[in-house]
Amino acid sequence: AQTVTQSQPEMSVQEAETVTLSCTYDTSESNYYLFWYKQPPSRQMILVIRQEAYKQQNATENRFSVNFQKAAKSFSLKISDSQLGDTAMYFCAFMKHSNSGYALNFGKGTSLLVTP
Amino acid sequence: GEEVAQTPKHLVRGEGQKAKLYCAPIKGHSYVFWYQQVLKNEFKFLISFQNENVFDETGMPKERFSAKCLPNSPCSLEIQATKLEDSAVYFCASSHPRRTEAFFGQGTRLTVV
Numbered sequence: 739a740q741t742v743t744q745s746q747p748e749m750s751v752q753e754a755e756t757v758t759l760s761c762t763y764d765t766s767e768s769n770y771y772l773f774w775y776k777q778p779p780s781r782q783m784i785l786v787i788r789q790e791a792y793k794q795q796n797a798t799e800n801r802f803s804v805n806f807q808k809a810a811k812s813f814s815l816k817i818s819d820s821q822l823g824d825t826a827m828y829f830c831a832f833m834k835h836s837n838s839g840y841a842l843n844f845g846k847g848t849s850l851l852v853t854p
Numbered sequence: 855g856e857e858v859a860q861t862p863k864h865l866v867r868g869e870g871q872k873a874k875l876y877c878a879p880i881k882g883h884s885y886v887f888w889y890q891q892v893l894k895n896e897f898k899f900l901i902s903f904q905n906e907n908v909f910d911e912t913g914m915p916k917e918r919f920s921a922k923c924l925p926n927s928p929c930s931l932e933i934q935a936t937k938l939e940d941s942a943v944y945f946c947a948s949s950h951p952r953r954t955e956a957f958f959g960q961g962t963r964l965t966v967v
Contacts, residue, residue: 771954773955775958780960781960782960783947783958785955785957788955827895833954839902839904839910839949840910841889841913842887842889843899844897846895846896847895847896
C-alpha cells in the first residue's frame with residue numbers, strides 16, 4: 739500500500755514571499771504520478787501541478803513548482819510570490835499507475851495561510 | 855458537461871435513514887471516483903468505475919454503502935441506515951481514459967443527526 743505523509747499541518751507565509759510545503763511518500767511502484775491539489779474554503783478541489791515519476795525534470799506551473807526527489811521519495815511544492823488567494827488546504831497525492839482508473843492516495847493536508 | 859456536477863450540495867439525514875448522492879461526470883470521461891472527506895482533512899477512497907463497471911471497490915464499506923454508474927444516468931452513491939460517523943463531504947471525481955488528472959465536483963456535505 740502507498741502512504742503519503744505531509745508533516746506540516748499548518749503553515750503561514752507573508753504575501754509576496756516564498757513558501758515550501760513538504761510531502762513524502764512510500765511505494766514499491768516504479769511507474770506512478772504525483773499531484774498537488776488545492777482546496778480553498780469553498781472546498782472545491784483544484785489541481786495545482788502534476789509530476790510523472792519517470793521524468794527527472796521538475797514540473798512548473800507559473801508560480802508553483804515542485805522539487806521531486808525520486809530516490810528520497812520526496813515531492814515538495816514551492817509557491818513563489820504568494821498571494822492572498824493561495825490561502826487554502828494543500829493536499830499531496832499519489833497515483834500508482836499511468837492508468838487513469840487508479841485512485842489517488844492523499845496526504846492529510848497542509849493548511850496554508852497567506853497574510854498581508 | 856464541462857464540470858463534474860454533484861447533487862445535492864447539502865443533505866441532512868436522521869440516523870438510520872437512507873442517503874443518496876448523485877454525480878454527473880465530465881462528458882468523455884470514462885472513470886468515476888467517489889471519495890469521503892471527514893473533518894476537512896483526510897480523504898478516503900471509496901469506489902471507482904470504468905464506464906458502468908466497477909473498477910476498484912477496495913475502499914467501500916459494503917454493509918451499508920452501494921454505488922452505481924448506469925448508462926445515460928448520473929452515477930449514484932447510496933448509504934443505507936446512515937450512522938453519525940457517515941457525516942462527511944462526499945466528492946465525486948472523473949478522469950479521461952488517456953489522461954491522469956482527476957477533476958472533482960464540489961462535493962455533497964452529508965450531515966447525519
